[in-house]
Amino acid sequence: MAVYPLKETKKAPQSQTKAIQWLKENLLSSTSNVLLTLVALYLIYLILPPILNWTIFDANFDLTADNDSCGREGACWAFIYDNFKMFIYGFYPEEELWRIDAMFGLIVVMIMFGSWIKKSQYRMHYIIGAFLVYPVAAFFLLHGGLGLEVVGTDKWGGLTLTIVVAAVGIVASFPLGILFALGRQSKMRIVRFISIVFIEFVRGVPLITILFMASVILPLFFSVGMDFDKLLRALIGITLFQTAYIAEVIRGGLQAIPKGQYEAADASGLNFVQKTTLIILPQALKISIPNIVGSFIALFKDTTLILIIGLYDMLAIVGAATSNSSWLGRNSEGYVFVAFVMWVILYSMSRYSKKLEVRFSTEHKN
Amino acid sequence: MSNPTDDRLCCDIIEIKGLNKWYGEFHALKNIDLTVKEGEIIVVCGPSGSGKSTLIRCINFLEKFQEGSIVVDGTELTDDVKKIRQVRSEVSMVFQHFNLFPHLSIIDNLTLAPIWVHNETKQQAKEKALTLLDRVGIKDQAEKYPNQLSGGQQQRVAIARALCTSPKIMLFDEPTSALDPEMISEVLDVMIELAKEGITMLCVTHEMGFAKKVADRVIFMDEGQVIEQNTPDKFFDNPESERLQLFLDQILTN
Numbered sequence: 155m156a157v158y159p160l161k162e163t164k165k166a167p168q169s170q171t172k173a174i175q176w177l178k179e180n181l182l183s184s185t186s187n188v189l190l191t192l193v194a195l196y197l198i199y200l201i202l203p204p205i206l207n208w209t210i211f212d213a214n215f216d217l218t219a220d221n222d223s224c225g226r227e228g229a230c231w232a233f234i235y236d237n238f239k240m241f242i243y244g245f246y247p248e249e250e251l252w253r254i255d256a257m258f259g260l261i262v263v264m265i266m267f268g269s270w271i272k273k274s275q276y277r278m279h280y281i282i283g284a285f286l287v288y289p290v291a292a293f294f295l296l297h298g299g300l301g302l303e304v305v306g307t308d309k310w311g312g313l314t315l316t317i318v319v320a321a322v323g324i325v326a327s328f329p330l331g332i333l334f335a336l337g338r339q340s341k342m343r344i345v346r347f348i349s350i351v352f353i354e355f356v357r358g359v360p361l362i363t364i365l366f367m368a369s370v371i372l373p374l375f376f377s378v379g380m381d382f383d384k385l386l387r388a389l390i391g392i393t394l395f396q397t398a399y400i401a402e403v404i405r406g407g408l409q410a411i412p413k414g415q416y417e418a419a420d421a422s423g424l425n426f427v428q429k430t431t432l433i434i435l436p437q438a439l440k441i442s443i444p445n446i447v448g449s450f451i452a453l454f455k456d457t458t459l460i461l462i463i464g465l466y467d468m469l470a471i472v473g474a475a476t477s478n479s480s481w482l483g484r485n486s487e488g489y490v491f492v493a494f495v496m497w498v499i500l501y502s503m504s505r506y507s508k509k510l511e512v513r514f515s516t517e518h519k520n
Numbered sequence: 521m522s523n524p525t526d527d528r529l530c531c532d533i534i535e536i537k538g539l540n541k542w543y544g545e546f547h548a549l550k551n552i553d554l555t556v557k558e559g560e561i562i563v564v565c566g567p568s569g570s571g572k573s574t575l576i577r578c579i580n581f582l583e584k585f586q587e588g589s590i591v592v593d594g595t596e597l598t599d600d601v602k603k604i605r606q607v608r609s610e611v612s613m614v615f616q617h618f619n620l621f622p623h624l625s626i627i628d629n630l631t632l633a634p635i636w637v638h639n640e641t642k643q644q645a646k647e648k649a650l651t652l653l654d655r656v657g658i659k660d661q662a663e664k665y666p667n668q669l670s671g672g673q674q675q676r677v678a679i680a681r682a683l684c685t686s687p688k689i690m691l692f693d694e695p696t697s698a699l700d701p702e703m704i705s706e707v708l709d710v711m712i713e714l715a716k717e718g719i720t721m722l723c724v725t726h727e728m729g730f731a732k733k734v735a736d737r738v739i740f741m742d743e744g745q746v747i748e749q750n751t752p753d754k755f756f757d758n759p760e761s762e763r764l765q766l767f768l769d770q771i772l773t774n
Contacts, residue, residue: 412617414615417615433621
């Protein structure tokens with residue numbers, strides 16, 4: 155028998171610089187990996203130069219150019235500049251545009267204020283208050299009333315409309331989705347039955363169908379003379395659609411919560427509402443963040459479908475601009491612009507979701 | 521330590537009569553009668569699947585039962601939600617897998633039930649929670665999250681959480697079974713301390729040392745029935761039934 159002394163802890167060996175080590179480990183670790191790296195480099199060589207040439211080196215950045223003087227070798231960014239207001243604000247009257255700016259400005263200010271009072275004990279009150287007040291304020295700013303000139307929803311369009319539709323869909327479908335997810339797990343048969351029928355019906359139908367139904371069938375339920383706003387119909391359709399998906403995503407999160415959590419909450423004497431809101435939902439939602447945001451990203455892209463019931467979101471309005479006789483043949487510029495704006499927004503959402511995951515993680519915080 | 525006739529143990533706090541429970545077709549508890557006096561420390565043991573966990577989980581209605589009656593401190597358990605909550609506010613439970621709430625800090629785990637169920641102020645609840653954490657020896661971890669603690673620490677937090685509502689009865693469902701061997705004693709020490717303070721305890725456990733040290737009564741269950749119950753010294757030294765002898769042989773030889 156023998157006794158061994160404790161050994162000293164040593165630092166891990168670092169023979170090479172980090173960059174070389176990274177290259178070796180990630181790009182050149184094996185023969186097949188080397189091959190893949192070469193193929194990837196070749197593809198980049200094929201794709202990247204033409205893109206850069208078209209968007210930058212051969213492009214015409216003269217913003218006063220017209221369609222003829224712009225040239226055809228590269229992109230003509232004057233097209234975007236010339237139509238920029240329409241892409242962003244749709245057909246909103248020129249002298250009322252400040253209201254849209256104010257609406258977006260207000261949310262930025264509110265978010266900044268929210269992060270400034272991060273440590274305050276009233277933060278939760280503020281957030282709840284903001285969620286109640288902002289939609290009302292945004293509605294009056296955008297739509298008018300209370301002394302502001304009314305701008306009908308037929309004038310709304312462009313990126314503004316895209317964001318309004320997506321934001322309403324997201325904000326309205328989230329709580330509804332939670333309710334339906336809980337409903338589907340309910341012990342009450344009727345509640346469960348209604349939830350399952352709703353979710354499975356909506357998920358079994360394409361969004362286009364729901365939009366058509368919302369715009370054609372929904373008005374039948376209301377009296378003949380009643381003017382039922384087209385945008386409102388689209389919003390209801392999109393919200394219902396999104397609710398079903400969010401409900402299923404959250405149900406997945408609920409099912410991942412161990413039975414012991416329910417038991418511990420029950421044993422503590424918490425009632426159903428307390429158990430659900432304090433113990434189960436916070437954990438289920440945390441698990442579901444990536445899927446919830448994924449679902450919201452899909453919704454954001456799906457908003458482009460509202461074109462088919464005659465609403466002009468950003469994509470539709472860019473399409474319309476390319477058929478304008480003074481800018482014929484500038485489709486590429488328009489769609490590249492739409493793709494870029496969409497990408498910036500959606501990538502930000504995705505990054506934000508990552509940040510949320512880290513913030514709510516209680517696994518390895520020290 | 522003491523026997524059931526001890527005058528410290530005066531009044532019945534739990535009365536179980538003719539308790540029967542089925543899981544589907546499986547008869548999990550067969551006609552159980554059990555009375556527990558206030559302040560009594562009871563250890564329940566038996567082979568796995570003998571119904572011992574099911575039995576103590578019936579006492580706070582985590583398990584429904586089909587026949588028989590359970591009266592806890594004068595409240596009879598029925599489907600009535602109010603009565604269930606009444607019983608649960610007096611009975612706390614410590615689980616095999618701790619079941620701490622991983623999204624809440626330790627201190628929030630402890631103050632949750634006092635604030636939401638017992639209507640205490642945040643300040644009151646926090647002070648009490650810190651005292652209890654101090655008692656189980658982990659006051660300095662109050663702001664951490666459950667997953668940052670070791671198993672033994674987590675179980676001590678779970679005990680403190682259970683005590684936070686000043687329960688009359690504590691149920692322990694195999695509190696040391698999921699722990700690494702070197703962490704068992706730190707949890708048992710806390711339980712022994714607790715036993716000395718006169719709180720009514722029902723422990724499902726295989727820690728026979730614990731049973732010998734503090735139990736007033738040890739109950740042996742097998743196949744959903746109470747086979748034998750006795751004071752610890754008689755229970756271990758003179759087991760009457762064959763099955764208990766066999767069981768003791770099995771767990772004490774290794």
